[in-house]
Amino acid sequence: MVKCRSADRTHNEKMQIEYAKVSALGDRQDNQDRAAVIVAEDAALMLVFDGMGGHSDGALAAEVGLKVVQDLFTSSSLPLLDPQGFLYMALAHAHDEVVALGADVAIDFRPRATCAVCLVQESGSFWAHIGDSRIYQLRNGAMVTRSRDHSHVEVLIQEGAITEEEALDHPMRNFVECCIGGDASVPDMSITRMQPLADGDVLLACSDGLWSGINDAEIAKLATRSESSLADNLKTLSMKALSANAPYSDNTTGTALRWICG
Numbered sequence: 411m412v413k414c415r416s417a418d419r420t421h422n423e424k425m426q427i428e429y430a431k432v433s434a435l436g437d438r439q440d441n442q443d444r445a446a447v448i449v450a451e452d453a454a455l456m457l458v459f460d461g462m463g464g465h466s467d468g469a470l471a472a473e474v475g476l477k478v479v480q481d482l483f484t485s486s487s488l489p490l491l492d493p494q495g496f497l498y499m500a501l502a503h504a505h506d507e508v509v510a511l512g513a514d515v516a517i518d519f520r521p522r523a524t525c526a527v528c529l530v531q532e533s534g535s536f537w538a539h540i541g542d543s544r545i546y547q548l549r550n551g552a553m554v555t556r557s558r559d560h561s562h563v564e565v566l567i568q569e570g571a572i573t574e575e576e577a578l579d580h581p582m583r584n585f586v587e588c589c590i591g592g593d594a595s596v597p598d599m600s601i602t603r604m605q606p607l608a609d610g611d612v613l614l615a616c617s618d619g620l621w622s623g624i625n626d627a628e629i630a631k632l633a634t635r636s637e638s639s640l641a642d643n644l645k646t647l648s649m650k651a652l653s654a655n656a657p658y659s660d661n662t663t664g665t666a667l668r669w670i671c672g
Contacts, residue, residue, distance in 0.1 A: 425453075425530075426671065427454060427667055427668060427669060427670060428667070428668040429447045429665070430640045430641035430665070430666050431445050432645050432648045433445055433661065433663040434649075434661070434662040436659035436660050436662050437657050437660075438659075441469070442460065442463055442468040442469040442472055443458065443460050443472060443661040444457075444461070444473050444476045444663075445458045445663050448480055450488050452531060452532075453490065453530065453531035455479070455483045456530070456615045456667055457476050457525070457665065458527075458543050459471075460525070460541070460543050460618065460661070461473075461522075461523045462522040462523055462589060463660075468522065471508045471511065471523040472523045472525075474504070474507050474508055475590050475591075479503075479527060482496070482503065483500070489531040494601050498601055500527070501527065501540060504590055505590040505596055506594075508590050509592065509593075511591070512591060512592070517593065522590065522591035523589060523591060524540055524542055524590075526538075526616070526617075528545050528667075533606065533669075534605055535604070535607060536605070537557055538600065540590055540597050540599045540600075541559070541589045542561050543615070543618065544614075544615070544621050545615045546616075548612040548629070550610065550635070551631060552633075553626045553629065557600060560587045610633065612632050612668045613666065613669070614629065614664055617660070617662065617664070619663065620647070620663060621651070622655060623654035623659075624650055624651050624654050631647070632644060643666075644664055647664070
């Protein structure tokens with residue numbers, strides 16, 4: 411059964427953006443994903459945390475990680491003077507808090523999560539991710555760029571050993587090389603420089619349950635100009651992912667933001 415937790419749409423007059431969120435249970439017993447879009451006058455933050463189902467309290471890891479980053483953002487002066495520094499600091503703090511959750515648990519069973527965080531301010535976006543939660547930049551129905559997973563299959567793609575399509579059903583497609591939680595050392599994280607935004611660009615941050623099973627062309631339709639709202643397009647995309655991955659679909663979660671030039 412498909413159960414959508416939320417699909418919201420609103421508009422920020424000063425920044426001229428449209429944003430939405432969706433999270434579906436899929437063919438799982440519980441939803442371990444957590445997501446939010448935090449909007450202020452001078453900046454917005456997209457957050458997706460995916461609790462790792464193979465470890466205890468994955469949902470708690472995702473919830474705590476998201477709250478740490480959200481609280482740091484809402485307590486900061488905006489726009490941020492050092493966006494990349496903020497993202498590193500925020501994810502490092504989130505990691506520490508999730509590690510603390512499992513302090514009394516054997517390391518193989520400690521709470522863990524992957525995450526994708528996208529900061530939007532001053533006509534650009536800054537990305538940070540750990541694991542295989544992704545961020546996409548889409549324009550006029552095509553993909554401009556996306557984040558690269560911290561995974562074994564991503565290494566194979568970059569080396570030319572397999573294609574993007576072959577990675578979708580590769581036997582090691584679920585092997586993630588880093589995450590928040592678990593070991594105390596700060597995990598590897600990818601943080602970008604500013605990615606300039608053009609009118610109508612759509613940013614998507616999502617868990618692997620959304621991007622797996624569908625190709626980049628299908629994902630890019632999220633940025634197709636139409637009468638449908640961004641929230642409707644995001645919900646349609648999540649339904650495609652759920653259908654493609656049934657009857658073994660994962661929690662399917664995404665946040666989307668459309669940049670609108672005034």
